[in-house]
Amino acid sequence: xxxxWRGKPYEALLQAYGPPRLVMSVANHHPLFESVAVYGxxxxxxxxxxxxxxxxxxxxxxxVISDYFCR
Numbered sequence: 001x002x003x004x005w006r007g008k009p010y011e012a013l014l015q016a017y018g019p020p021r022l023v024m025s026v027a028n029h030h031p032l033f034e035s036v037a038v039y040g041x042x043x044x045x046x047x048x049x050x051x052x053x054x055x056x057x058x059x060x061x062x063x064v065i066s067d068y069f070c071r
Contacts, residue, residue, distance in 0.1 A: 001050065002068040010063040013037065015026055026053070034063060048069055 005013065032049035038051045048070035055066040 001070070005065045005068055008065050010052075010065060013039060013052060013065060020052075036069075039071070 017039055020039050022038040024038065024056040026035055026037045034056050035054050036051050037054060038049065040049055041047060051069045051071060052065045053069070054063045056062070057064045
């Protein structure tokens with residue numbers, strides 16, 4: 001999932017999976033990281049809770065997926 005989604009626009013994730021169950025703010029340890037979109041179980045093969053770290057891409061302000069986490 002990391003290699004599939006890293007660098008893709010958040011809009012593509014919304015089109016593929018719909019809105020996330022939860023969007024959490026990220027502590028201000030890095031100014032470009034904005035939030036984490038938590039989906040629940042998306043990847044049936046791993047049966048984990050899928051979460052995507054979103055970042056703001058400069059200069060246009062588009063949100064992109066910078067990382068993926070399996071919990």
